[in-house]
Amino acid sequence: MSEAVDFRYIGTRPVRPDGLDKVTGRANFGADFTLPGMLHGRFLRSPHAHARILNIDLEAALAVPGVKAIVTGKDFPEVEPGDIQGGEGAGDYHDLAVNVMARDKVLYHGHAVAAVAATSVRAAEQAIRAIKVEYEVLPAVLDIDSAMAANAPLLHEQLYTEGLPEKPARPSNVAQVMESTRGDIEAGFAEADVIIERTYITPTVHQGYIEPHACVARWGQDEQSLIWCATQGSFDVRSMTARVLGLNVSRLKVIPSEIGGGFGGKTTIYLEPVAIMLSRRSGRPVKLVMTREEVFRASGPASASKIKLKIGARKDGSLTAMYAWLGYEAGAFKGSPMVPGVMCVFAPYDVPAFKAEGYDVLVNKPKVAAYRAPGAPQALFATESAMDELARELGMDPIELRLKNAVRDGSQAAYGPKFNSIGLEACLEAARAHPNYQRPLEPGQGRGVAVGFWFNVGMQSSAEIHVNEDGTATVIEGNPDIGGSRASMALMAAEELCIPYENVRVVVADTESAGFTNVTGGSRVTFATGMAVIEAARDIISQLKQRAAALWNVDEDMVDWVDGKVVPKPGINVEAEPMSLADMAAESAKTGGPLLGRASLNARGAGPAFSVNLCDVAVDPETGKVDVLSFTAIQDAGKAIHPSYVEGQMQGGAVQGIGWALNEEYVYNGDGVMENAGFLDYRIPVASDLPMIDTQILEVPNPGHPYGVRGVGETPIVAPLAAVANAVSAATGLRMTELPLSPPRIVAALEAAKG
Amino acid sequence: MGSRDDCIRFLLDGEVVEVSGLPATTTVLDWLRDHAGRTGTKEGCAEGDCGACTVLLGEYQGGNAPLRYRTFNSCIRFLPTIDGCELVTVESLVDDGVLHPAQRALVAEHGSQCGFCTPGFVMSLAGLYLEQPAPDREQVVRAIAGNLCRCTGYRPIIDAGLAMGGLEPAKTWHPERVDTPARRAALAKLVRRRTLELPDLVAPRSLDELASWRQAEPDAQLLAGGTDLGLEVTKALRNLPKLIYTGQVPELHVLETAAAGLRIGAAVPLADAWAAIVDAFPGFEEVADRFASPPVCHSGTLGGNVANGSPIGDCMPVLLALDARVELRRGASVRELSLADFYLDYRRTAMAADEFLVAITIPGAQGCWHYAGYKLGKRWDQDISAVCAGFAIQVDAKVIVAARLGFGGMAGIPARAPAAEAALIGATVEGASFEVAADALASDFEPIDDLRASASYRLISAGNLLRRFGLALTSEEQRKPLSVWEVTP
Secondary structure, eight states: OOOOOOOSSTTOOOOOTTHHHHHHTOSOBGGGOOOTTOEEEEEEEOSSSSEEEEEEEOHHHHTSTTEEEEEEGGGSOOOOOOBOOSOSSOOBHHHHHHHHSOOSEEOSTTOEEEEEEESSHHHHHHHHHHOEEEEEEOOOOOSHHHHHSTTOOOSOTTOOOBSSSSOOSSOOSEEEEEEEEESOHHHHHHHOSEEEEEEEEEOOBOOOOSSOOEEEEEOOTTSOEEEEEOOSOHHHHHHHHHHHHTOOGGGEEEEEOBOOOOTTTTSSOSSHHHHHHHHHHHSSOEEEEOOHHHHHHHSOOBOOEEEEEEEEEOTTSOEEEEEEEEEEEEESSSOOTHHHHHHHTTTTBOOSOEEEEEEEEEOSSOOOOOOSSTTHHHHHHHHHHHHHHHHHHHTOOHHHHHHHHBOOTTOBOTTSSBOOSOOHHHHHHHHHHSHHHHOOOOTTEEEEEEEEEEOOOOEEEEEEEEEOTTSOEEEEEOOOOSSSHHHHHHHHHHHHHTOOGGGEEEEEOOTTTSOOOOOSOTTOIIIIIHHHHHHHHHHHHHHHHHHHHHHHTSOGGGEEEETTEEEEOTTOOOOOOOEEHHHHHHTHHHHTSOOEEEEEEEEOOOOOEEEEEEEEEEEOTTTOOEEEEEEEEEEEOSSOSSHHHHHHHHHHHHHHHHHHHHTOOOOBOTTSOBSOOSTTTSOOOOGGGOOOOEEEEEOOOOTTSTTOOOOOSSGGGTSHHHHHHHHHHHHHSOOOOBSOOOHHHHHHHHHHHHO | OOOEEOOEEEEETTEEEEEOSSOTTOBHHHIIIIISOOTTSOOSSSSSSSOTTEEEEEEOOSTTOOOEEEEEETTSSBGGGGTTSEEEOGGGOOBTTBOOHHHHHHHHTTOOSSOSSHHHHHHHHHHHHHHOSSOOHHHHHHHTTTOOOSSSOSHHHHHHHHHGGGSOOOSSSSTTTSOOHHHHHHHHTTSOSSEEEETTEEEOSSHHHHHHHHHHOTTSEEESSOTTHHHHHHTSOOOOOOEEEOTTOGGGGOEEEETTEEEEETTSBHHHHHHHHHHHOGGGHHHHHHSSOHHHHHHOBHHHHHHHTOTTOSHHHHHHHTTOEEEEEETTEEEEEEHHHHEEETTEESOOTTOEEEEEEEEOOOSOEEEEEEEEOSSSSSOOOSEEEEEEEEEETTEEEEEEEEEESSSSSOEEOHHHHHHHTTOBSSHHHHHHHHHHHHHHOOOOOOSSOOHHHHHHHHHHHHHHHHHHHHOSSOOOOSSTTOOOO
């Protein structure tokens, strides 16, 4: 259970330890490393969405001056299938290897076919252009419907749908089906007074981190290799790269750089095995950096989706049944976030009967990667749009309708467990009471409400705390800091050890210096790695008590830790001055040596996070332009360790969700070529597109964490899609079910409504 | 052609840097990161869209004119174009160990999450600080229009911009402290006495020298601000022909404003050109504001934009509405052409291979004219327009006596709408007249479908813009704007 504590440091807002490095340009990101003799690599990428590789002729390319190595799929070992462990998105090691470098077929426009290392980027590019590849172009499938059609061209001839009672007779583009059901939905819909039934479509979107993927790799002749890279998980880079290259993990050392955004997109690998292979062939270190265009075409975006949703309710608003058919595009290899989509589509509501069926669908597009609450924004865009329409049909306040059906402590979650200490009701009540919910609207304006949800995860983490001789502390952990986690770790260590925040230094260490730690993802770092830091600090405190007991010649249970000092317990009669961490550190040689605390754990009880968003928009009916007038994000954080960084997650997620709702989309031509592979035409929001995002943090403590922390990073992107769409619907009187709500789409809908 | 020199010189952290032997197309960013080891400046897109590469350029303008510092995108600007200037990067701002107010404010307001975009924001805010040390929200948002951040949602960054004014002033990079005699002297020393001539670039120092080079090398590529040409190198990795850089020709920097009209030299930066146009014709303020990010407007030139002739460029519809003319020179001879006659076909103009653009002239207006400019895109800032429009009509006793309607995004070239103009001329200023004109657009244009918009969206919304213009003119009580996208004339 969480403890009721008066905190010294938790909940304060100190500046981050890496703040100065970030504003002075001193922080080193993936592309900032250089080694003596380093070569620069470039990729040859497929010009076709689907084709068989008949022949690759490297002769002319190898003759280009400055070229030191060229690799193709033939240079990489065969990799056995097997589920990728520990990453954030689903996937298979064999697929990962083939995605990194195509073998006999290319499966999307931009798929890597060859890579060159040369003495300059220009020479490498010249060689790339000199490589001759013969292709047999195959028909491509580019959306869920055509991929699932009876005689659709197959991406993988040996892929049979999983999740069916028995293995199907024929291969398919559907990698997996899943069903989740409870109660009798036919009876539920029969009881309903109102039924809403719609099909919702969301496009492929990209995480849009500003730092392109980058790495430097150095193969050692002793087979000890080094990788410097920007990643959300250095241990994941190690295990995936080792698997793709057939190496023992102890042969690889991964040194994480600062990371320039990831949002799930840097939880997998694209460059690292290729860089190692090029380094091995050339005998020199190799740097690979994606261009922005490559980031769009060849890294993993988020799934496009098609969701058919049907919900029924009685006149009083109580839900009677819900049904969802969810199709998620996986890209060229299996592993869309269909499973979490199925699990979360009804998560906010207590409904007696439901059925959700999900399809993981292969298409000739890049393999999707995790993007902040993978699968949930698409699913809840559907659910929360339908709930909004239901409220309208029933003439109910949309918050009232949700309160009537919201899951509470003790509700059986649609995805399984019983909820315990959750904040949905509190978020809804806070939204109803928020001044932004009362603000009068003008003609042409509309307000939308939506609920967000994410499971959150725990997983494995390690932490060590070294107490320095002056009583300051160094925390060693293995999660690349993507949003201020070093500040949170320092706050937790300071809190436990009762030393000033400034006296704690947090180091994100490499894979040989930190204990094994899962990816920075799943909203797990402050929760799970934070728990490891707390336990490591408590390990030190217990050692302090042991040492003091020895010094004072009393039993260990006669020593207490109070206000940052070891003291004899009340009533213990001993000549002893209370000693602080610094006092004990100074004496450490006499009491058993350096003070070192450590913890490794597999954290359970992450505790789901709910949110409610309010959005006001104005829609210009003549041009279709939507202006977001105000946006309010309310979320249960369990306990906010550093409130500014919790707000930062809420604001950043809200803005990504607004972009997803209004503008962002991959625009493909009929040949499967993305037409807007750059920030000029893939429009992420800029400052002038946005109001100041208002935030309200609620703290419903998570019983699974010593301070009550629950993950906060992913939930913020879930609600905005429907919040914006519902606001547009309120402003225009039109129900828009396909994202993005771009000006052309709104004008077309308005024209169609005119008849 | 005078004496020559093949060494690029510029000032960096108080030292003169001399660079020779690099390709002329080496970008400032590549020089900083790969040659100078200054990796604080980041590459996020290599096409001037994300702003992670933003740096400041200090320019000595001769005589007593103040030194001018402005942001630009180092990722698409070629190193020879900063010859004679001062380069200021994120590493330059720390003064005797003290952070610049923009840096301090970003730390204190938690303006970084991942921090990759932060150096670019620092530089945009530092550039703003040199103009206005205590900016308001609008100024901050404007200054960071060219910077993308994907983590924060911008709120703490805007808060940092607003907080700068309350912090201890910058020691060096402050409007009242930067323009020192020592710095002026250092920059004055860099003023060229010999023409910069590299194997693959020449930077003539006079109009006559430019004319000679243009005739001598008709296959050479003219380089102005480079905001478009830079992409050919950084994105398409294309090998360019020899470059003739126009930025060192003083005559091309002249901007004359008089009652008779405006004359804007071809190398005048977009920022200054738009300021002059808006000053004379306030109806175009919104298009000017939204044209491009400040770093792009500081580097890019009106001449480059006009000569480039993109069908979706935002300058041309406005210039067409203003009846602009272009002044072309070939050898010693000069000719003038109406802008409407300058564009022949998609990305093809009436300019001959050995000709170049000297200036754009805009006649002064007589009588009662109304102007408006509109830009439709997906975002407010820094977006390619789906449709851009510039409208000018002259009214006499409630009757429209002249109309010029310029459009971008509606055809393969920027173009006027003769049928719609004809429908307006002679009509009274009332909603119905604009309805007829909006319908006439269908015979003026057959727009295309592309990734930015459908043909029908273009036609419908272009008509709506014309209706909106009419509505604004006719309603006594100006209609309350439904959207921040509207400009009322």
